[in-house]
Amino acid sequence: MRGDGDGWSSSPDGMRHWGIYGAAGLLLRAPLAGGGVAVLLQHRAPWSHQGGTWALPGGALDSDETPAKAAVREAWEEAGIRAADVRIRGERVTASAPSGWIYTTVVADTTEPLATVGNPESTALAWVPEDDVIDHPLHPGFAAAWPSLRATPARVCLDDIEDAGMLAAALPRIVDLADQGFLWLHTEPDGPGAHARIIRTPVPTESNGFSLTREQLLS
Numbered sequence: 077m078r079g080d081g082d083g084w085s086s087s088p089d090g091m092r093h094w095g096i097y098g099a100a101g102l103l104l105r106a107p108l109a110g111g112g113v114a115v116l117l118q119h120r121a122p123w124s125h126q127g128g129t130w131a132l133p134g135g136a137l138d139s140d141e142t143p144a145k146a147a148v149r150e151a152w153e154e155a156g157i158r159a160a161d162v163r164i165r166g167e168r169v170t171a172s173a174p175s176g177w178i179y180t181t182v183v184a185d186t187t188e189p190l191a192t193v194g195n196p197e198s199t200a201l202a203w204v205p206e207d208d209v210i211d212h213p214l215h216p217g218f219a220a221a222w223p224s225l226r227a228t229p230a231r232v233c234l235d236d237i238e239d240a241g242m243l244a245a246a247l248p249r250i251v252d253l254a255d256q257g258f259l260w261l262h263t264e265p266d267g268p269g270a271h272a273r274i275i276r277t278p279v280p281t282e283s284n285g286f287s288l289t290r291e292q293l294l295s
Contacts, residue, residue, distance in 0.1 A: 101134025111267020143180035156193030166252030170221035229269030
């Protein structure tokens with residue numbers, strides 16, 4: 077069903093962007109064997125704007141939607157991803173225009189690479205290993221935003237940690253460290269990334285790893 081946000085937002089310089097109330101996309105990650113991570117990408121149909129490129133499921137916000145609600149809805153409509161399977165971890169405004177239009181990337185994860193069901197806006201949907209995303213012909217907007225959205229892998233050792241079972245149940249997952257970017261946390265001892273320590277109070281990132289609190293891990 078067509079929403080009330082479908083349509084073009086025009087800037088004084090004549091540039092147009094899709095979404096009367098702005099737009100949002102879902103950056104959804106899922107764990108791979110061995111501690112790696114994959115990103116759900118959509119190969120855009122040739123008839124669509126910037127068709128033939130790879131980007132995130134997404135689209136226009138309706139007037140009553142938050143970016144997170146719109147991104148999750150679009151992921152359902154375009155990829156068959158159920159809202160109940162999506163765990164939202166953060167948001168980034170990754171594009172804006174003089175008209176006031178903004179594009180918000182909603183960052184989330186899920187427990188495994190889920191089966192997908194495309195609609196006419198896609199020619200393919202694929203779970204792409206994070207390191208391989210840049211090997212695809214990306215939508216220009218997504219390509220510009222991707223460096224700030226990439227996740228750094230980090231290994232968490234829970235040996236001798238209080239409440240280790242509760243913490244293990246929260247992993248693997250994305251953690252948003254704000255100005256430090258995103259971490260993909262996993263417990264594979266031979267998996268990718270530096271070591272991440274679980275501590276009681278926040279401290280600056282270490283030169284040879286990361287430190288984060290239980291609250292950050294469980295948020």
